[in-house]
Amino acid sequence: MAITTAKRTIQFEGRNLQDIPGMNAEQMRQHYANIYPELSTATVQEEVTPQGITITYTTGYKSKG
Numbered sequence: 001m002a003i004t005t006a007k008r009t010i011q012f013e014g015r016n017l018q019d020i021p022g023m024n025a026e027q028m029r030q031h032y033a034n035i036y037p038e039l040s041t042a043t044v045q046e047e048v049t050p051q052g053i054t055i056t057y058t059t060g061y062k063s064k065g
Contacts, residue, residue, distance in 0.1 A: 007052030012036065013059070025055045032057075 010017040010028060020028055025044045033039040042057040 006048075009052060009054045010057075011054065012039065012042070012057040028055070029057055 008019045010019055017032060025046055029039055029044055038059045039057055042059045045056045047054045
């Protein structure tokens with residue numbers, strides 16, 4: 001039986017961010033907070049799908065409509 005790595009998809013406000021191998025979701029959130037400061041207070045949601053793992057970062061900030 002072969003072991004395979006699940007594909008991770010990282011999403012933030014409609015953007016797909018590049019996965020960083022060797023980092024968990026919290027470490028990636030801290031890394032990307034240097035580029036997107038609002039990520040410093042974002043919540044992390046991980047979902048397992050048939051295609052792999054989806055990590056979604058959500059902030060409480062919303063633009064006025």
